[in-house]
Amino acid sequence: MRVTAVAGAAGALVLGTVGYTAYGAAEAAWTGKPYPVADPAAVARHLDARTQTVYEALALRPEATPAPDHRGDDGITARIYGACSARGLSHLLESMNDTGADQPRTAALRARFTLTGVTRPEWEEAVGRARQSLTAQGWTVASSDESAPVPSLTLTPPDTGPGSLAESASLRFDPAYHTLEVSAGSECASYPDGTAVDQEGRPADLPTGTAPTRPPGR
Missing domain, CATH: 1.20.5 (Single alpha-helices involved in coiled-coils or other helix-helix interfaces)
Incomplete structure (x- = not known):
């Protein structure tokens, strides 16, 4: 018994x-697997600093100056639509819609500025300097299309910032307008409890992105 x-x-x-x-x-x-959690303001400041690091590596001449932001895409932006899909079977039916389902209180952040007055030869020299300088500091090339009509280069830094988020920095040259875009973006992250949001659910009170503030290294 x-x-x-x-x-x-x-x-x-x-x-x-x-x-x-x-x-x-x-x-x-x-x-579903939860998104990492990170303070959006801290992430924004970190990405903004990344763009300054990449700008210094370009070592452009002083005549390359910030371009007017006609499209409203420069500065700090938070993508909440079509960027951070809702996870888990609880959102299965929503994900079958054409627009899909977005994870609440979650965004992918980006910092970007655009420089004008850059010629194609100057781009080729500058992107070569940036590639050499940044890879020597431990950055890795994620993608490169430098011979395309609108060439670009994307690199991944050797370390992470707030929330240990995956991130990358990109350079893109538009020969039609002689502009060079410098940007840094992170993966999607949820906001900590207590983070203020706007009416659409984007994090509020994000810092303002900065165009180049340091003299070129050239």
Whole structure:
């Protein structure tokens, strides 16, 4: 009788453990893997500093100056639509819609400025300097299309910033307007509790992005 009781208790414990594990797995599948959490203001300041680092590596002549932001895309932007998809089976039906489903209180941040007065030969020299300088500091080339009609270069830094978010920095030259875009962006991250948001759900009170503030290294 005693052996039977012990075996029964052990069996109940195993079944309970299996049941709890199965419940945990089901809950994780239902809610989905959570996005990392990071303070959006801290991430914005960090990305803004990244653009300054890349700008210094370009070592452009002083005549390359900030361009007017006609499209309103420069500075600090927070993408909440079509960037950070809702995760988990609980959003399965929503994700089947044409627009998909976006994760609440989650955004992908970017810092960017545009320089004007850059010629194609100057771009080629500058991007070569930036590639050499940054890779020597541990950056890696993520993608390169420097011979395209609108050439670009994307690099990944050797370390991460707030929230240990994955990030990258990009250079893009538009020969039609003689402009060079410098940007840095991070993966999607959720806001900590208490973060103020605007009416659309973007983080409020983000810092203002800065155009180049340091003299070129050339």
